[in-house]
Amino acid sequence: MTMTDPSPVISAKGLDLTFQTKDSPVQALRDVNLDIGAGDFVSFIGPSGCGKTTFLRTIAALEQPTGGTITVNGMSPEAARKARAYGYVFQAAGLYPWRTIAGNISLPLEIMGFSKAERAERVEKTLALVDLEGFGGKYPWQLSGGMQQRASIARALAFDADILLMDEPFGALDEIVRDHLNEELLKLWARTGKTIGFVTHSIPEAVYLSTHIVVMSPRPGRITDVIKSPLPRERPLDIRDTPEFLEIAHRVREGLRAGHAYD
Numbered sequence: 157m158t159m160t161d162p163s164p165v166i167s168a169k170g171l172d173l174t175f176q177t178k179d180s181p182v183q184a185l186r187d188v189n190l191d192i193g194a195g196d197f198v199s200f201i202g203p204s205g206c207g208k209t210t211f212l213r214t215i216a217a218l219e220q221p222t223g224g225t226i227t228v229n230g231m232s233p234e235a236a237r238k239a240r241a242y243g244y245v246f247q248a249a250g251l252y253p254w255r256t257i258a259g260n261i262s263l264p265l266e267i268m269g270f271s272k273a274e275r276a277e278r279v280e281k282t283l284a285l286v287d288l289e290g291f292g293g294k295y296p297w298q299l300s301g302g303m304q305q306r307a308s309i310a311r312a313l314a315f316d317a318d319i320l321l322m323d324e325p326f327g328a329l330d331e332i333v334r335d336h337l338n339e340e341l342l343k344l345w346a347r348t349g350k351t352i353g354f355v356t357h358s359i360p361e362a363v364y365l366s367t368h369i370v371v372m373s374p375r376p377g378r379i380t381d382v383i384k385s386p387l388p389r390e391r392p393l394d395i396r397d398t399p400e401f402l403e404i405a406h407r408v409r410e411g412l413r414a415g416h417a418y419d
């Protein structure tokens with residue numbers, strides 16, 4: 157690292173995490189080393205159960221590592237959570253059905269003690285960011301699955317943290333909606349300059365979105381490859397048909413295959 161390199165936003169060193177269960181301990185993460193820089197879009201890809209969600213949850217102080225260290229904005233994950241360093245988007249939109257979309261987005265702001273005027277302003281701003289202007293008064297069940305997921309992204313953006321952690325946010329959506337939301341997410345990232353950690357099962361999604369693709373192996377989850385994308389930051393959807401794109405996708409697939417113990 158040179159003097160001009162900014163320090164990483166998220167830094168994991170020798171991270172281990174073993175869950176104690178009734179039967180036997182489950183080693184979910186082993187010796188994970190990773191630096192994520194400001195403004196990076198980092199995807200985590202790997203087979204089911206390889207620890208992607210666990211790693212994201214560890215960044216968010218929702219799990220405690222059993223070895224190694226992890227810092228977020230130079231702080232412990234607990235301190236970063238208290239400093240509201242990140243927004244978190246879960247697999248399911250998880251909106252409260254008895255609250256309107258605006259009410260759902262506003263909830264974390266209410267808990268944080270923002271004034272009513274400030275809340276209203278932020279709700280409007282984030283609804284615009286996810287292209288849901290005019291839908292604040294609707295209830296979640298009045299929106300499509302894709303719109304609900306956008307509302308849950310708005311909720312994570314409402315307090316304007318520099319880091320956005322997203323756990324397979326589009327996994328349950330059909331391909332056309334997913335393509336659209338991928339494009340929208342890239343635009344949002346370009347507009348806001350946020351640092352994004354993104355879990356996915358989809359190779360094209362990982363390659364399309366990311367500046368860095370982290371390939372993980374099955375349990376215990378280890379990082380087998382970190383691919384720095386040579387693609388430009390501005391990416392139309394049809395970039396997925398270019399040789400450069402297909403080459404990165406191939407490398408991800410090879411990495412996934414190499415990490416797999418078939419014998």
Ligand SMILES: Nc1ncnc2c1ncn2[C@@H]1O[C@H](COP(=O)(O)OP(=O)(O)OP(=O)(O)O)[C@@H](O)[C@H]1O
Nearest residue numbers: 175177182184203204205206207208209210211375
């Ligand atoms: N609270 C827990 N107690 C015990 N084992 C757990 C716990 N949480 C996760 N695990 C185990 O840790 C491993 C990693 O789980 P994790 O959810 O991080 O995987 P993942 O890569 O996100 O999987 P998926 O792609 O299916 O969501 C799995 O074997 C899982 O069963």
